[in-house]
Amino acid sequence: MIQNFQIKNSVIDQIKEISLEEKKFRLKNLDVFNNEGFPNNKNEEWKFTNIDKIIKTNFKKLILKKDINELKKFDLITNFEHNYIILVNGRLKSFNLDFEEKNEVNISTFKNNNFDFKKNNTLINLNNALYNEGFSIKVNDNYKMKKSIIIYNFFTKELKENMINIKNKVILGKNSELHLIEYNINNSKEKFFNNTYESVFLDKHAVYKTISINENRSEGFFHKFSSNTLLSNTNYTAYIFPAGLKFNKVDLEFNLEGENIDCSLQSASFLKKDEHQEIRTKINHLFPNCKSYQKVKNVLSLNSKGVFQGKIFVKDKAQKTNAYQLGKAMLLNDESEFNSKPELEIYADDVKCTHGSTSGSLDENAIYYLMTRGLNRKESTSLLIDAFLNEIISTIKSKSIKEFIKLKFEKQIYGH
Amino acid sequence: MLQIKNLKASINKKNILKGLDISINPGELHAIMGPNGSGKSTLANVLSGKSGYEISGEIKYKGKDLSELKVDERAQNGIFLAFQYPTEIPGVNTNNFLRTSLNKVRKARGEKALDALSFLKLMKEKASELGIEEKMLSRQLNVGFSGGEKKKNEILQMKILNPNLVVLDETDSGLDIDALKIIADGVNSFRDKANSFLVITHYQRLLDYIKPDFVHVLSDGKIIKSGSIELAKELEKTGYKNII
Numbered sequence: 147m148i149q150n151f152q153i154k155n156s157v158i159d160q161i162k163e164i165s166l167e168e169k170k171f172r173l174k175n176l177d178v179f180n181n182e183g184f185p186n187n188k189n190e191e192w193k194f195t196n197i198d199k200i201i202k203t204n205f206k207k208l209i210l211k212k213d214i215n216e217l218k219k220f221d222l223i224t225n226f227e228h229n230y231i232i233l234v235n236g237r238l239k240s241f242n243l244d245f246e247e248k249n250e251v252n253i254s255t256f257k258n259n260n261f262d263f264k265k266n267n268t269l270i271n272l273n274n275a276l277y278n279e280g281f282s283i284k285v286n287d288n289y290k291m292k293k294s295i296i297i298y299n300f301f302t303k304e305l306k307e308n309m310i311n312i313k314n315k316v317i318l319g320k321n322s323e324l325h326l327i328e329y330n331i332n333n334s335k336e337k338f339f340n341n342t343y344e345s346v347f348l349d350k351h352a353v354y355k356t357i358s359i360n361e362n363r364s365e366g367f368f369h370k371f372s373s374n375t376l377l378s379n380t381n382y383t384a385y386i387f388p389a390g391l392k393f394n395k396v397d398l399e400f401n402l403e404g405e406n407i408d409c410s411l412q413s414a415s416f417l418k419k420d421e422h423q424e425i426r427t428k429i430n431h432l433f434p435n436c437k438s439y440q441k442v443k444n445v446l447s448l449n450s451k452g453v454f455q456g457k458i459f460v461k462d463k464a465q466k467t468n469a470y471q472l473g474k475a476m477l478l479n480d481e482s483e484f485n486s487k488p489e490l491e492i493y494a495d496d497v498k499c500t501h502g503s504t505s506g507s508l509d510e511n512a513i514y515y516l517m518t519r520g521l522n523r524k525e526s527t528s529l530l531i532d533a534f535l536n537e538i539i540s541t542i543k544s545k546s547i548k549e550f551i552k553l554k555f556e557k558q559i560y561g562h
Numbered sequence: 563m564l565q566i567k568n569l570k571a572s573i574n575k576k577n578i579l580k581g582l583d584i585s586i587n588p589g590e591l592h593a594i595m596g597p598n599g600s601g602k603s604t605l606a607n608v609l610s611g612k613s614g615y616e617i618s619g620e621i622k623y624k625g626k627d628l629s630e631l632k633v634d635e636r637a638q639n640g641i642f643l644a645f646q647y648p649t650e651i652p653g654v655n656t657n658n659f660l661r662t663s664l665n666k667v668r669k670a671r672g673e674k675a676l677d678a679l680s681f682l683k684l685m686k687e688k689a690s691e692l693g694i695e696e697k698m699l700s701r702q703l704n705v706g707f708s709g710g711e712k713k714k715n716e717i718l719q720m721k722i723l724n725p726n727l728v729v730l731d732e733t734d735s736g737l738d739i740d741a742l743k744i745i746a747d748g749v750n751s752f753r754d755k756a757n758s759f760l761v762i763t764h765y766q767r768l769l770d771y772i773k774p775d776f777v778h779v780l781s782d783g784k785i786i787k788s789g790s791i792e793l794a795k796e797l798e799k800t801g802y803k804n805i806i
Contacts, residue, residue: 515649517633518610518642519659519719520666526634529662533653533702 151201152180157210158275171261175274182268191267191397194453194485195424197369200393204337204367208309210276217300220331225553226546228327229295231281235302236312236340238281243295250289256280256313267397269369273311273343280312280342283326287319287349294325294547301366306336314344318352318380325355327547330390332364337392342370348380350404355383357547359554360390363418367393378404378433385542387551388423389415389558395424402429402436402464410439414538416531416558417450417482424453431464431494440471443538445531446482455487458501462493469497475505476534478527528559535559563588563727563758564609569619570783571601571608578604580783581619584760586727591759593769595794596780597802602762603646605780606731609760610643611636623727638670642725644716646732651703656715659703660685660722667723688721692748709736717748728752729760734768746771766798779805 158172184198185191201208217234231241231253241253256279265271285291318324348354368391376382388394400409409429417423429438444452454473475484486503508530516526535555542548564586571579578601586592596602608615611633621628623641631639651659665675676684689699692714704712713733720728730749734742749772753759761772769777769791777794779787779802787793787805797805 509649509651511649512651514612514633515645515651516659516663518637518645519663519723520634520637520670521663522632522634525662525666529654529659530651533651536653 151183151208153210153275161278167261168258171263172275174263175271176276178265178271179268179275185268189267191426191455193455193487194451195395195422197269197395200422201339201367204392205307205339207307208339209307211304211308217302220298220300222298223296223329223550225550226294226544228293229291231283231295231297232300233281233297234300235305236299236310236342237279245293246291247289250286251291252282252284252286254282256282256315258313267371269341270343270371273313273341273371276309276311277313277343278311280314282315282317283324284317285319285322285324285352288321289319290323290353291325294327294544296327296329299328299330301330301332301334301338301340301364303334303336305334305338307338309339309341312340312342314342316344316346316354318346318348318354320349321351322349323353325544326357328356328358329361330359330366331361332366332390335365337365337367339367340369342368344370344372346372346374348374348376348382350377351379352377353381357385357387357542357551359387359551361554363390364392366391369395370397372396372398374398374400376400376402376404376407376409379406380404380408382407382409384411385538385551386411386413386425387415387554388413388425389417389421391421391423393422395426397426398428400427400429400438402431402433402438405433405435407433407436409437412440412538412541413442414535414555415443415452416445416535416555417447417452418558419448419450421450423451424455426453426455428457428459429469431458431460431467431469431497433461434463434465434467436464437468438470441538442473443535444473444475444484445478445534446475446484447478449481451483451485453485454503455485455489456501457489457491458499460490460492460494460497460499465494465496467494467497467499469499469501471501473503474534476531477505477507532556532559563590563624564760565620565622567620569605569608569621570617571604572616573604573614578783579608582780582783582785584778584785586758586760588726588758589753589755590775591753591761591772592776592778593761593763593772593774593794594778594780594785595763595766595797598764600780601783602764602780603731606643606646606729606760606762609636609729610641634666635670637723637725638667640726642720642723642728644713644720644728644730644733646735648704648707648712648716650705650707652705654703656701656703657682657685657699660699660719663719664722684722688718691721691751692718693744694718710738710741713737713741713745714748717745721748721752726756727758727760729762731762732764733761734763734765742768743771766794769794781805 186198187196232239442454458469473486488501513526569582
């Protein structure tokens with residue numbers, strides 16, 4: 147248990163089969179967390195999100211339990227063929243790669259071999275101190291996966307007032323390709339905190355497409371830090387559909403370490419009552435001729451809060467950079483809030499960087515027009531929300547996956 | 563079909579309609595002409611049920627008090643307003659929207675919903691009558707449509723929804739003569755004993771193509787003169803000044 151949100155060193159003593167080096171690494175990180183606590187909004191990266199206050203308002207305590215792995219029967223998605231990985235409360239339970247050639251894709255429980263200590267966002271330090279398993283995927287050079295992998299990420303009711311710390315890793319070899327769908331299924335009605343650290347590495351000419359979506363609404367508090375390293379001629383496409391959690395912050399950093407990289411990140415959410423949703427990005431353009439594209443669209447209903455904090459950094463030698471960033475929000479009432487903070491830091495002179503942010507309320511003229519055609523106010527509103535968010539969803543290339551995501555959104559928007 | 567008695571309407575405490583009377587029987591087409599600011603568009607908005615107006619007086623539609631019905635309920639009961647400036651709605655597919663709209667109206671009439679295939683057939687037939695390319699129907703609703711395309715889309719919706727009372731608000735504005743003829747043909751082909759029309763226009767030009775049974779002159783929120791098509795022709799010659 148975290149007493150007063152202080153964690154005893156004995157928690158780490160209890161972790162079995164770790165090297166002295168790893169133990170030291172964990173203890174150092176634990177010190178940072180115990181000294182500094184959760185990040186608060188004095189930290190620029192947490193400007194709009196006082197996580198310290200949020201945790202302390204919602205949790206009296208956080209339990210660090212180890213074995214909570216029960217899972218009853220569940221249904222796989224039948225809309226399209228896929229490989230899959232099953233995680234229960236972050237722990238790798240099983241996987242299936244029947245559609246792929248043998249030995250080209252490797253999936254295993256995460257093992258850390260990076261013990262470089264750094265003072266950080268203290269939630270990362272906390273993760274470094276307490277991480278417990280997670281998964282790693284490695285795709286071999288020149289292997290293009292035939293089907294997507296769905297990660298069925300189950301969270302169970304045993305997680306009540308627990309905190310889980312997970313590390314995941316994705317490595318794509320040269321000229322390989324992986325499509326990964328992270329599907330969070332939360333059967334818990336209880337509050338719990340999921341603190342995940344993810345690292346992604348794309349070797350030259352690799353193609354990575356990823357989608358994350360929640361199956362249902364829940365009381366989960368999620369923080370995920372994603373560190374992405376992209377080498378030359380790689381292609382990265384991410385769709386984040388984060389709505390449904392009580393609290394969610396997705397913090398993504400990209401290092402574009404080569405030329406001709408194409409990096410695209412899009413997000414669409416329909417936030418319901420009291421949801422807090424934040425996306426923070428930092429894209430480091432370090433080499434010439436790279437492209438980055440970010441578009442985040444939020445629809446916010448009663449008392450929900452959306453944040454998009456995006457930073458684009460362009461190093462002096464990263465000429466011919468093309469960076470685009472847009473945050474758009476539709477606020478359904480006065481009690482909802484959208485904060486957008488675009489930041490540009492540019493040291494090269496021959497670049498094209500565009501950023502913008504807009505927020506507005508529902509278009510009453512459009513509602514009126516739709517109503518004169520027989521749709522009631524609720525139906526008209528739903529249609530406009532759908533249209534606003536569908537701009538993102540419609541750009542998903544795979545038809546079957548797009549249809550699947552659309553159905554999920556329609557359920558959220560129209561309630562069927 | 564429609565009886566309006568002593569209708570007054572104000573918005574933001576500004577009186578716009580100041581005691582308007584009009585009565586339209588089934589099968590009749592009435593034209594309302596008037597200078598800018600006389601209250602023409604307000605009348606169209608009030609009939610469709612747009613919010614924001616303070617209203618007194620009486621509007622009876624098919625014998626019932628219209629004030630109790632919301633905008634969508636009026637549409638479901640057969641009132642159709644063709645907009646002067648149809649609203650652009652990004653992200654909403656014209657085809658899908660029209661099907662949703664039609665099925666809402668059909669449901670209210672106690673008819674079965676049309677499946678995608680039957681709808682497409684109906685749509686194609688009506689669109690070709692108006693010279694609308696199918697491509698336009700797969701675009702976002704009114705987004706990037708030319709003035710003519712927008713107005714044609716309004717008339718297409720009218721033909722598909724099959725209303726009883728049609729209010730055309732300055733449908734001729736912004737149209738070239740070819741588009742005007744197509745629109746007029748569309749309206750004329752929809753005229754029959756059961757349907758009534760209220761055609762609101764600033765210029766007599768439209769009435770050369772859509773022949774009204776009655777013409778009314780609206781000025782400062784009241785009908786000040788009513789007559790036949792001859793009244794419209796007189797207006798065209800002498801202008802509003804000599805009548806008002």
